[in-house]
Structure formats: structure tokens, C-alpha cells
Amino acid sequence: xxxxxxxxxxxxxxxxxxxxxxxxxxxxxxxxxxxxxxxxxxxxxxxxxxxxxxxxxxxxxxxxxxxxxxxxxxxxxxxxxxxxxxxxxxxxxxxxxxxxxxxxxxxxx
Amino acid sequence: xxxxxxxxxxxxxxxxxxxxxxxxxxxxxxxxxxxxxxxxxxxxxxxxxxxxxxxxxxxxxxxxxxxxxxxxxxxxxxxxxxxxxxxxxxxxxxxxxxxxxxxxxxxxxxxxxxxxx
Numbered sequence: 683x684x685x686x687x688x689x690x691x692x693x694x695x696x697x698x699x700x701x702x703x704x705x706x707x708x709x710x711x712x713x714x715x716x717x718x719x720x721x722x723x724x725x726x727x728x729x730x731x732x733x734x735x736x737x738x739x740x741x742x743x744x745x746x747x748x749x750x751x752x753x754x755x756x757x758x759x760x761x762x763x764x765x766x767x768x769x770x771x772x773x774x775x776x777x778x779x780x781x782x783x784x785x786x787x788x789x790x791x
Numbered sequence: 792x793x794x795x796x797x798x799x800x801x802x803x804x805x806x807x808x809x810x811x812x813x814x815x816x817x818x819x820x821x822x823x824x825x826x827x828x829x830x831x832x833x834x835x836x837x838x839x840x841x842x843x844x845x846x847x848x849x850x851x852x853x854x855x856x857x858x859x860x861x862x863x864x865x866x867x868x869x870x871x872x873x874x875x876x877x878x879x880x881x882x883x884x885x886x887x888x889x890x891x892x893x894x895x896x897x898x899x900x901x902x903x904x905x906x907x908x
Contacts, residue, residue, distance in 0.1 A: 727899070
């Protein structure tokens with residue numbers, strides 16, 4: 683079946699540091715891939731997505747590229763801010779959404 | 792963006808009692824709602840999918856008689872945990888898909904934390 687494995691947290695960074703959260707997947711066919719973000723006290727929000735190989739999703743300075751050859755969809759941001767502190771979930775859709783376990787990111791001023 | 796609310800945000804109950812969790816789409820109509828369960832440091836696990844006016848479809852291993860789902864209107868779905876036991880303690884998250892939205896757009900509620908004593 684479909685599954686998503688993402689980097690365990692928590693991750694603690696200083697402002698303006700580079701952030702990478704690794705995500706790999708197992709799926710049949712060609713799923714769409716997503717990153718969701720959950721800020722404290724709020725619901726999950728779609729951060730970015732990619733629907734086919736080599737697509738790059740981007741939003742709010744975050745980027746992730748759909749790599750079919752490595753079955754990966756790593757999330758990156760070049761310079762994080764305190765406001766990026768949240769839990770990040772990698773997910774794929776092959777029919778229904780399958781989520782990774784989430785990675786808690788804390789950015790310190 | 793679209794907003795989904797859940798009530799209550801957290802609840803503590805005694806073993807053997809039933810607990811109802813509400814999920815509302817505040818500014819859009821949701822033909823389909825999803826209920827997830829999340830254990831600490833684990834993925835969101837889909838429990839069931841409900842379509843307005845019809846019976847919910849439960850995932851394998853989820854007891855439909857224990858987790859009653861009602862999707863009576865286009866803006867409200869409820870999950871009732873019947874005869875709750877400590878092992879039902881978890882974080883329950885609902886999600887709604889807009890009636891007129893693209894298939895892949897799901898909006899999530901903030902979750903309800905349930906603790907059964």
C-alpha cells in the first residue's frame with residue numbers, strides 16, 4: 683500500500699537558517715504529493731503540492747520537488763523565520779490522502 | 792481560505808460514556824467529510840469518509856458501531872465515540888472537501904483531543 687516516511691523531529695533552528703525536511707514515499711502509480719503545515723491551535727493547511735514527476739511546488743519561500751527516481755519530496759526553505767514554527771506533514775494522494783508522522787519545527791529568534 | 796471548526800477542542804470523559812465531536816465547514820458546503828485519528832508522533836490515520844445524506848465508509852479495522860458518524864447536512868458532520876475506553880484516547884481531526892472545489896482540496900479542522908479516564 684501507499685506510505686510516507688518523513689524525517690523525525692523535533693527540529694530546532696535559528697532565524698535565517700536553512701531548513702530541510704526529508705520525505706520519501708512508497709506508492710503504486712503516480713500519486714500527487716503534498717506538504718501540509720499545522721500552526722499551533724490551527725488545522726492543517728496545504729503548503730504546497732506537486733502532481734507529477736519533476737514538478738516543483740512552492741509557497742511562502744518553501745519548495746519541494748517531486749523526484750520519481752528517488753521517490754522523494756523533500757521540503758526546503760532557505761531562510762526560516764520564527765513564524766515558520768509549526769508541524770509539517772508530508773502526504774501523498776493515491777485515491778485517499780496518506781500522511782507522514784509530522785515533523786515539529788521550532789525557529790528561535 | 793476555507794475554515795473548518797471542531798467542537799470541543801478537547802474533552803475528558805469517564806470510561807463507558809459516549810462523546811460527540813462536531814465538525815463544521817464555516818464558509819463552504821462540504822459534500823464529503825473525513826475523520827482522522829492521530830496517535831502521538833504518528834501519522835494521521837483515516838478512520839472514515841462520509842458523504843452528506845449517506846452512510847459513512849469506514850476504513851479497515853475501524854469499528855463502525857463504536858465510531859458513529861453522521862453527516863446530516865452540507866456543513867456538519869459528527870463523530871460519536873460510544874462507550875469510550877482509555878484506548879480510545881487520541882487526537883481526532885476532521886477534514887472537509889468543498890462541494891464545488893477541486894477534488895484534491897481538503898480543509899482540515901484544528902482537532903479534538905479526547906482523554907478517557
